[in-house]
Amino acid sequence: MRVLVVEDEPALRQQLQEHLREQGYVVDLAVDGVEGEYYGSEYDYDTAVIDVGLPKLDGIELIRRLRGRARNYPILILTARGDWQDKVTGLEAGADDYLTKPFHMPELLARLNALVRRAAGHASPLIGAPPLELDTARKEARLHEQPVVLTAFEYRVLEYLMLNAGRVVSKTELTEHLYEQDYDRDSNVLEVFIGRLRRKLDPDGTMQPIVTVRGQGYRFGLSTQRAG
Numbered sequence: 001m002r003v004l005v006v007e008d009e010p011a012l013r014q015q016l017q018e019h020l021r022e023q024g025y026v027v028d029l030a031v032d033g034v035e036g037e038y039y040g041s042e043y044d045y046d047t048a049v050i051d052v053g054l055p056k057l058d059g060i061e062l063i064r065r066l067r068g069r070a071r072n073y074p075i076l077i078l079t080a081r082g083d084w085q086d087k088v089t090g091l092e093a094g095a096d097d098y099l100t101k102p103f104h105m106p107e108l109l110a111r112l113n114a115l116v117r118r119a120a121g122h123a124s125p126l127i128g129a130p131p132l133e134l135d136t137a138r139k140e141a142r143l144h145e146q147p148v149v150l151t152a153f154e155y156r157v158l159e160y161l162m163l164n165a166g167r168v169v170s171k172t173e174l175t176e177h178l179y180e181q182d183y184d185r186d187s188n189v190l191e192v193f194i195g196r197l198r199r200k201l202d203p204d205g206t207m208q209p210i211v212t213v214r215g216q217g218y219r220f221g222l223s224t225q226r227a228g
């Protein structure tokens with residue numbers, strides 16, 4: 001998952017980056033509204049955290065411009081305490097959720113996780129269906145009700161594919177959403193990870209949860225609709 005953080009306070013920006021990275025997000029940082037507008041328009045994000053009080057271009061106007069350019073990823077705004085008007089205008093401008101400063105990092109992470117999931121059409125933190133389920137809150141995969149040991153990166157690949165189940169995800173899209181910008185984006189490396197995931201999730205090759213669509217990319221093939 002790739003997240004854009006637009007925050008002018010250096011300490012908070014740093015803190016957000018650290019915690020989001022720990023959760024497996026790829027994080028792009030912008031220090032003011034103008035930089036935020038550039039990143040937010042140029043790249044495809046899974047979600048964004050935008051401070052309302054920003055230099056050069058305020059957060060509300062930034063959101064208006066991004067929405068005006070059909071950037072539809074979920075946006076969470078950070079507002080100053082007591083500024084209830086900011087919440088209202090922020091939501092009206094196209095934000096999806098808000099948090100008032102100061103906030104607790106676990107709350108921000110939980111809200112972002114919910115926004116990303118809901119944007120992909122999942123109300124519950126559990127996605128997939130038996131035999132293969134993903135608990136996006138605990139960052140854990142379960143196969144036949146047993147936890148599967150995945151590396152952090154393997155989990156990220158699987159989560160992205162499962163949130164986009166049924167759709168072909170190109171290697172370029174996967175790299176853009178899962179790698180830091182300065183990372184060596186070698187698609188052969190990605191193939192190795194997909195191969196490892198397949199061996200862990202489908203050791204005998206009967207389920208084929210990740211299908212290769214020749215020349216296009218990968219598609220998660222099992223149903224992700226939960227019964228009931």
Ligand code: CA
Nearest residue numbers: 008051053054
């Ligand atoms: Ca600020």
